[in-house]
Amino acid sequence: MPLTAPDRLFPPEQKQKDLARALYRSVADLPIISPHGHCDPRWFAEDRRFPNPSDLFVVPDHYVFRMLVSQGVRMADLGIPRLDEGPSETDPRKVWARFAQNYHLFRGTPSALWLDHSFEHVFGIDQVLSADTATAIYDQIEAKLADDAFRPRALFERFGIELLATTEGALDDLAWHRQIRESGWSGRVVTTYRPDAVVDPDFEGFAANVAALGALTDEDTQSWTGYLAAHRKRRAFFKSFGATASDHGHPSAHTENLSHADAAALFAKVLSGDFTTIEAEAFRGQMLLEMARMSLDDGLTMQIHAGSRRNHAAPVFAKFGRDMGFDIPGPTDYVVALKPLLDAVGMEPDLKIILFTLDETAYSRELAPLAGAYPALRLGPPWWFFDSYEGIKRFRETTTETCGFYNTAGFNDDTRAFCSIPARHDVSRRADSAYLATLVTTGRLREAEAFEIAPDLAYGLAKTAYNL
Amino acid sequence: MPLTAPDRLFPPEQKQKDLARALYRSVADLPIISPHGHCDPRWFAEDRRFPNPSDLFVVPDHYVFRMLVSQGVRMADLGIPRLDEGPSETDPRKVWARFAQNYHLFRGTPSALWLDHSFEHVFGIDQVLSADTATAIYDQIEAKLADDAFRPRALFERFGIELLATTEGALDDLAWHRQIRESGWSGRVVTTYRPDAVVDPDFEGFAANVAALGALTDEDTQSWTGYLAAHRKRRAFFKSFGATASDHGHPSAHTENLSHADAAALFAKVLSGDFTTIEAEAFRGQMLLEMARMSLDDGLTMQIHAGSRRNHAAPVFAKFGRDMGFDIPGPTDYVVALKPLLDAVGMEPDLKIILFTLDETAYSRELAPLAGAYPALRLGPPWWFFDSYEGIKRFRETTTETCGFYNTAGFNDDTRAFCSIPARHDVSRRADSAYLATLVTTGRLREAEAFEIAPDLAYGLAKTAYNL
Amino acid sequence: MPLTAPDRLFPPEQKQKDLARALYRSVADLPIISPHGHCDPRWFAEDRRFPNPSDLFVVPDHYVFRMLVSQGVRMADLGIPRLDEGPSETDPRKVWARFAQNYHLFRGTPSALWLDHSFEHVFGIDQVLSADTATAIYDQIEAKLADDAFRPRALFERFGIELLATTEGALDDLAWHRQIRESGWSGRVVTTYRPDAVVDPDFEGFAANVAALGALTDEDTQSWTGYLAAHRKRRAFFKSFGATASDHGHPSAHTENLSHADAAALFAKVLSGDFTTIEAEAFRGQMLLEMARMSLDDGLTMQIHAGSRRNHAAPVFAKFGRDMGFDIPGPTDYVVALKPLLDAVGMEPDLKIILFTLDETAYSRELAPLAGAYPALRLGPPWWFFDSYEGIKRFRETTTETCGFYNTAGFNDDTRAFCSIPARHDVSRRADSAYLATLVTTGRLREAEAFEIAPDLAYGLAKTAYNL
Structure with missing residues (x-):
């Protein structure tokens, strides 16, 4: 589907x-x-190439991470860099896991529509993001990002x-x-x-x-x-x-x-x-x-x-x-x-x-x-x-x-x-x-x-x- | 139609x-x-009798002329009288032509609905106003206005x-x-x-x-x-x-x-x-x-x-x-x-x-x-x-x-x-x-x-x- | 119906x-x-037991009586107690009659939906409240209120x-x-x-x-x-x-x-x-x-x-x-x-x-x-x-x-x-x-x-x- x-x-x-x-x-x-x-x-x-799925979809997008924060996820746990260089999550897979397990928070929002559209139409994903599918989807996006067809200029043209x-x-x-x-x-x-x-x-x-x-x-x-x-x-x-x-x-x-x-x-x-x-x-x-x-x-x-x-x-x-x-x-x-x-x-x-x-x-x-x-x-x-x-x-x-x-x-x-x-x-x-x-x-x-x-x-x- | x-x-x-x-x-x-x-x-x-189509539909109606003005038509070119008695368009046919060629600006507005309703139900027009139909519609309204059935009291009753x-x-x-x-x-x-x-x-x-x-x-x-x-x-x-x-x-x-x-x-x-x-x-x-x-x-x-x-x-x-x-x-x-x-x-x-x-x-x-x-x-x-x-x-x-x-x-x-x-x-x-x-x-x-x-x-x- | x-x-x-x-x-x-x-x-x-239909539905509910007041019914005529202990309607049937004859005022409001729902689902009423039905509905609610099944705790459970x-x-x-x-x-x-x-x-x-x-x-x-x-x-x-x-x-x-x-x-x-x-x-x-x-x-x-x-x-x-x-x-x-x-x-x-x-x-x-x-x-x-x-x-x-x-x-x-x-x-x-x-x-x-x-x-x- x-x-x-x-x-x-x-x-x-x-x-x-x-x-x-x-x-x-x-x-x-x-x-x-x-x-x-x-x-x-x-x-x-x-x-x-874009570095990884989390740095593409979560870390730079305040539309996305503020929703997670609003339900108690700490900004540092999402890899948001701190001005004081205090600790912040550096493992993109952990950031992605936190994003995925809270993906239901976006139900009914345009962020869900945009994310699902990007997942499907840009990366060919066909499963809904969740705790269960987090790793598989991360791997799939990660694999695509390594492909030249997913570099910025190629995407711009596509x-x-x-x-x-x-x-x-x-x-x-x-x-x-x-x-x-x-x-x-x-x-x-x-x-x-x-x-x-x-x-x-x-x-x-x-x-x-x-x-x-x-x-x-x-x-x-x-x-x-x-x-x-x-x-x-x-x-x-x-x-x-x-x-x-x-x-x-x-x-x-x-x-x-x-x-x-x-x-x-x-x-x-x-x-x-x-x-x-x-x-x-x-x-x-x-x-x-x-x-x-x-x-x-x-x-x-x-x-x-x-x-x-x-x-x-x-x-x-x-x-x-x-x-x-x-x-x-x-x-x-x-x-x-x-x-x-x-x-x-x-x-x-x-x-x-x-x-x-x-x-x-x-x-x-x-x-x-x-x-x-x-x-x-x-x-x-x-x-x-x-x-x-x-x-x-x-x-x-x-x-x-x-x-x-x-x-x-x-x-x-x-x-x-x-x-x-x-x-x-x-x-x-x-x-x-x-x-x-x-x-x-x-x-x-x-x-x-x-x-x-x-x-x-x-x-x-x-x-x-x-x-x- | x-x-x-x-x-x-x-x-x-x-x-x-x-x-x-x-x-x-x-x-x-x-x-x-x-x-x-x-x-x-x-x-x-x-x-x-009402003087002419432009003086009936355009000149006195700020709902209508402000929309033309908003897209760069000059007020004086629509025949709006100036307080300083500077030049203002006096030819109602020219005013009408400017109105007609910009009639698409009213799409989706109540003015379009009111104007079309008046054109159709009061004056029997059956074409959409545009640069192409401007003259024909002007003539048709002008002809009706000369008819006693289109004087104010007759319209009031009708x-x-x-x-x-x-x-x-x-x-x-x-x-x-x-x-x-x-x-x-x-x-x-x-x-x-x-x-x-x-x-x-x-x-x-x-x-x-x-x-x-x-x-x-x-x-x-x-x-x-x-x-x-x-x-x-x-x-x-x-x-x-x-x-x-x-x-x-x-x-x-x-x-x-x-x-x-x-x-x-x-x-x-x-x-x-x-x-x-x-x-x-x-x-x-x-x-x-x-x-x-x-x-x-x-x-x-x-x-x-x-x-x-x-x-x-x-x-x-x-x-x-x-x-x-x-x-x-x-x-x-x-x-x-x-x-x-x-x-x-x-x-x-x-x-x-x-x-x-x-x-x-x-x-x-x-x-x-x-x-x-x-x-x-x-x-x-x-x-x-x-x-x-x-x-x-x-x-x-x-x-x-x-x-x-x-x-x-x-x-x-x-x-x-x-x-x-x-x-x-x-x-x-x-x-x-x-x-x-x-x-x-x-x-x-x-x-x-x-x-x-x-x-x-x-x-x-x-x-x-x-x-x- | x-x-x-x-x-x-x-x-x-x-x-x-x-x-x-x-x-x-x-x-x-x-x-x-x-x-x-x-x-x-x-x-x-x-x-x-609740005292009577008017004291249940009209007198304590400012959602309800303010609408009657907005159309000229006097508050005292609805039995609203006065601070100065001046005269206020004491007959709940008269209050109910005034409410019923103005019930059309609630058309299109949530009050109508709530009242009709209560009348029907709590008291089994199947007629629309109006001057004509006022007495019958009052009597029906009054009879139910006398029943133990309509005391507060019973209703709470129901x-x-x-x-x-x-x-x-x-x-x-x-x-x-x-x-x-x-x-x-x-x-x-x-x-x-x-x-x-x-x-x-x-x-x-x-x-x-x-x-x-x-x-x-x-x-x-x-x-x-x-x-x-x-x-x-x-x-x-x-x-x-x-x-x-x-x-x-x-x-x-x-x-x-x-x-x-x-x-x-x-x-x-x-x-x-x-x-x-x-x-x-x-x-x-x-x-x-x-x-x-x-x-x-x-x-x-x-x-x-x-x-x-x-x-x-x-x-x-x-x-x-x-x-x-x-x-x-x-x-x-x-x-x-x-x-x-x-x-x-x-x-x-x-x-x-x-x-x-x-x-x-x-x-x-x-x-x-x-x-x-x-x-x-x-x-x-x-x-x-x-x-x-x-x-x-x-x-x-x-x-x-x-x-x-x-x-x-x-x-x-x-x-x-x-x-x-x-x-x-x-x-x-x-x-x-x-x-x-x-x-x-x-x-x-x-x-x-x-x-x-x-x-x-x-x-x-x-x-x-x-x-x-």
Whole structure:
């Protein structure tokens, strides 16, 4: 029996199911556009084999290990490296065994769907992971990983990826991207400009980062003008490695439109290290506007990922650092927050700002009304916890009626779990097909229109939104 | 092929669909009660033909043109008049062509359903609007508009409208309503008392408006007592033109219960023009209570439309003015906000206050619990962005379990798009029939009960809520 | 015709319905675990007959009478006792008549489902309650109540209750629980430690309550150390009457982690009666952490019921007191609020803190991400207004994808309406079966997995979460 049901995510009623399946088939084999994500470019630069099943599926994926942790498994027992270099499990087979015996925890979650899809479609597994099957499945994956057909570039090609965007900090030298380009490999892997470390006064080492930015660009980043010029140079550098977008992971969507003098003074303040939380927020907000203005010049699409309360568990952050599954969303305002930016550049038809949220209440109340009015705005796909069947369903149901399909930006997998990329796009294509089929069978859309929209959602809108 | 599917909005599963259809048929031909909306009474006073298809469907309808604007069409190119009298498209055929070539943007939105319904059922169109069909459809509508059967009064009668309420400001002379009454026409068009311009200190020209209110009523509106007396007189005047309701479009649902002395002092303050945003909010809040008290005396139903952040795009507001599609909702609190008013009059069984929201999170958390307890409260139908299939579904699913059907207030079309009135009531009747059918087929309601409730939702509850 | 449909709450599509029914049948006869509720232990101590139908179904149940009140029935006419001992209806037949003639108000609500289920399955009624049937049904219930088979203990056994937890204040002498234990009856009725009256500075008589706590425990509750020691003693006393949990009904989920000195000073402040609302909130917050720490020692599961704005209608509170149907939810933050507590004890694998909410927006945004990461957290079932078919559906749809099934805590009926207990558990078992069937038929769960999960949701998870 296959691990994943052939008609998964289609509506149970027969007429709807048949139409959903037909719509899905019309897009299932389209190439994958992955315009935002966190794969490591080194994989494609070096093209070395992945080390072992645990290091592929468990250790780097906070979606996966936080679920085990939530039921009492200790992070160190899952091989998560400790900042203090205290003991952490080093035997990947023991990590895998702990994962396998708790695999039932994922029932009903998208992680189960993605993992089963990867196991089945990438590695040919046909048994459900459990304590009983742990060793056999480990051995099977381990054997495949030793095969050249399972190296990063081969998988990239087999997955049908037309373009994959990674995300690098402003100070990154893009050496792996350079190596990919110089290798002559035809796979299209591009970078994305993510300047949080030099934009957010609360980021660890902010002042040093800004100084490093100056050194890299030969600009005086102690002055507001030089600092902005340095950003412009880095953006151009990132563009030279294929970047078509910038990305901004701010705690809120707050924006500012300060005068040059006020912005310069604020910059000096935050650079001095002697600033309030309100000043930090204002500076991040001003920088969103500056980035939007630069986008007007250089054409980079701007992504705003707002609303995560990062590193919620102090002891986990102290012992294991960032991105450990303890980033928790909170209410996020967009209407007041974005007004300064939108008053300045929101009516620009050539600007593209893609908004993401972890606060689903904003979809129908704020984001769809905003995206359904301002030419500069597009609505990003469901993010993080909401990149799932129900999440996608709620997204479509709460946004389409207000902003339609064409103010949305296609799908992002936003993942660092490489093998899950086909699975995630598959879920998105199926869930959107199901939604379109529901619209048609309830008389809200014509069948021919649905067949036009389906490839836009799966492929076309992402290319448009990211200028690809 | 008809533009609209005969079984649209019914559930796909056959038993549910059959029951939904039967419920719908039992209410489809009931007269339309439109107790809240923004049609222009002048149409029915003068009964002149509508000028052309673009001026009927595009130019006055911010639901429609904002969607085109969101994808880069310029407002001036759609013929939206500019405040500065700068150039704006004057050829209705060119406006129509831009509308038609972007008609795909509306796919999946209620606007598409309303427009197609109007095209088909009012004008007999049988082709989907597009660049290709634009001219033919324009010509067909244009030809019909020249026919007497398509004048406002004839359409009013053909639409089966039993009552239509318009909305006029407190200073309006109701001349068009007078003309309707004096014309001897049998159509029932009534007004609604909307005093925002003389109640909201932030309204343009507030002090002058209050002075004009004094002149109109022969009351000293510079004094708190005289100001209240002037409201009472205007309410009586509006009642004499059929008004059974007042309407209040406040940024929040904030209410106050100040002493006479404090209220008088606050009134003097806001009248002076020297007031804070908090004082403006307090004054609006006090006036909600004053209006509720007057309702206890004169029996007008009170409508509170709270939570829109008006005129969000500063450049659009500067160039084109109000109601241009850039009113964006935000989070709206009702529980704390309404407490002063509810403590004062919430237990009055003869008072009717209808609450509307643009923040759907308030349905299950605040509005249904409030309406399910206080005798004075009724829950208004889904408003604005939520007057749609999914919006109505979510409204019923999140309110019925807590406040039932009988604490709701029937349907409002709330539109200035006259030809969409039958379409909107049709959507509401279908969506409610679908919901009732779902309750019955899942054993949550008896079939006979559903057939009793359906006409209440389509007709009866609106009459009760608005004392019609 | 039965009052309740045999396939109620199952999905209408045949394949889903068949599977839902099969899942339901696999759990329908499991014993009832009721780990949180408000039944009166006196019923089971004395085992006297219930006085009459109105005192069983209407007078004590604010779910029921608030709906009648919302449509203009006066509370006094429903026999609700007044604090001022003013006149209130004393004839239970008249109360019943008013209830019956308004029974249509409950259409579409869970109250209707629970009442019909109780009428049919407990009392053998086969007619719908209405003005016409009021007397006959009253007589039928009245006759049954006189029968020994309808006394509390007999019903308890007939309902298949394995364990019922009541909720008592910290000062309660647990005399009824003692009487139950000493009676030799085999029914398992346990208490729960609810210390709000001695923890919340805003509670009526807080200082006196704290003094009484000292008297009861022989501890100096005027000192912070003595006060904490007194709590420990009372918790031990409650444990000796079977308590496995504490319960905390706070207006918010705010927590604090103050130093011993700061906490002692704050305690002195709130005890003095001279404190601000912020200090009251801080003290309640500190006490949540103290209770969590005590739970680490004594193993009591901790329940946090946050977010109700109690006694919203001042005139109702003045005339009738607490718990009169006018407790209205509001937005509730968990992410910032719980951080101090979670930083201190959130990673403890042996601690169990169950979170409840009346703000459904928190499910997907805050509560599932928190419960899906912190080992100490479990997500409580839908509470109060959300203990219903749609409420349970939304709960599962918005939490499962992020935290799975095993971070949830089974079902609570949380009721003071004894006869509704089987009905409420039945609704929960049906709604969960429907959800599981939907997951299976859409390929998100294997059928065998669903049959494993169903009994956990109906029975197993509650036992685990409450250490039963």
